[in-house]
Amino acid sequence: xxxxxxxxxLFTLLPAxxxxxxxxxxxxxxxxQERALRQTERLAELKGDDRKHTLPLRLQAYERLTLFLERIxxxxxxxxxxxxxxxxxxxxxxxVATVRxxxxxxxxxxxxxxxxxxxxxxxxxxxxxxLINIAYxxxxxxxxGTALSQQIFETAARLSHLPGQVAxxxxxxxxxxxx
Numbered sequence: 001x002x003x004x005x006x007x008x009x010l011f012t013l014l015p016a017x018x019x020x021x022x023x024x025x026x027x028x029x030x031x032x033q034e035r036a037l038r039q040t041e042r043l044a045e046l047k048g049d050d051r052k053h054t055l056p057l058r059l060q061a062y063e064r065l066t067l068f069l070e071r072i073x074x075x076x077x078x079x080x081x082x083x084x085x086x087x088x089x090x091x092x093x094x095x096v097a098t099v100r101x102x103x104x105x106x107x108x109x110x111x112x113x114x115x116x117x118x119x120x121x122x123x124x125x126x127x128x129x130x131l132i133n134i135a136y137x138x139x140x141x142x143x144x145g146t147a148l149s150q151q152i153f154e155t156a157a158r159l160s161h162l163p164g165q166v167a168x169x170x171x172x173x174x175x176x177x178x179x
Contacts, residue, residue, distance in 0.1 A: 011039045054112070055178065061112035062171050065121050068106045069164035070101050072128050076157040086145030092136040095152075097098075101131055117174055120167035127163030131155055 070076060081094050086146060103125045110118040135151040 008150060024090070038085040046106055058112045058178065059175070062117075062175055063111050064106055065113065065117070066171055068102055069121065069124055069167050071102055072125065073162055073164050074128060074152050076133055078152050081148050082145055084146070087141070088136060088139050088143045088145055088148035089141040091145035091148050092141075095132050096129055099125060099132070113171075114174055117167070117170050120170045124167040126165040131159075131163065 071080075077095060077098060081098055084147070103122075108120075110121075113121075131150060135155045136148060138155075139148045139151045150161055
């Protein structure tokens with residue numbers, strides 16, 4: 001009779017054990033999904049907070065790079081740097097040094113902009129220096145700074161677009177994508 005009671009007890013407990021394990025597994029799955037949902041919500045919240053902090057930095061970087069590009073535009077650069085007593089050699093050296101200093105001053109902005117935008121900024125800097133060098137080669141070192149200034153204006157006028165214009169368009173396009 002004890003064996004029979006043992007089987008009865010086993011048959012009674014077995015369905016209860018199956019129900020318990022099913023409920024336990026289902027609850028665990030539900031809580032796991034709930035935890036995953038909370039983690040996803042938290043991650044979205046952190047990304048939103050991150051965007052609140054990085055968006056102003058990115059916009060500031062785009063502003064600074066646009067200012068840099070405007071400052072190294074050949075016309076603006078010559079007007080800012082040229083002094084009446086300069087020789088073409090002195091003006092050439094000062095123009096190239098100014099472009100490089102401006103670039104180095106803004107080099108950290110690449111952290112906040114796309115690779116494409118930074119590449120365009122770098123190309124604009126290199127093309128501006130190339131334009132200055134071409135004008136200098138055409139004028140020579142014996143002429144006045146005024147002759148070099150005039151040659152830079154003429155060389156820039158022959159271009160379909162100034163070096164910084166493409167970079168500025170890229171920056172504007174990226175800013176539009178931010179919003």
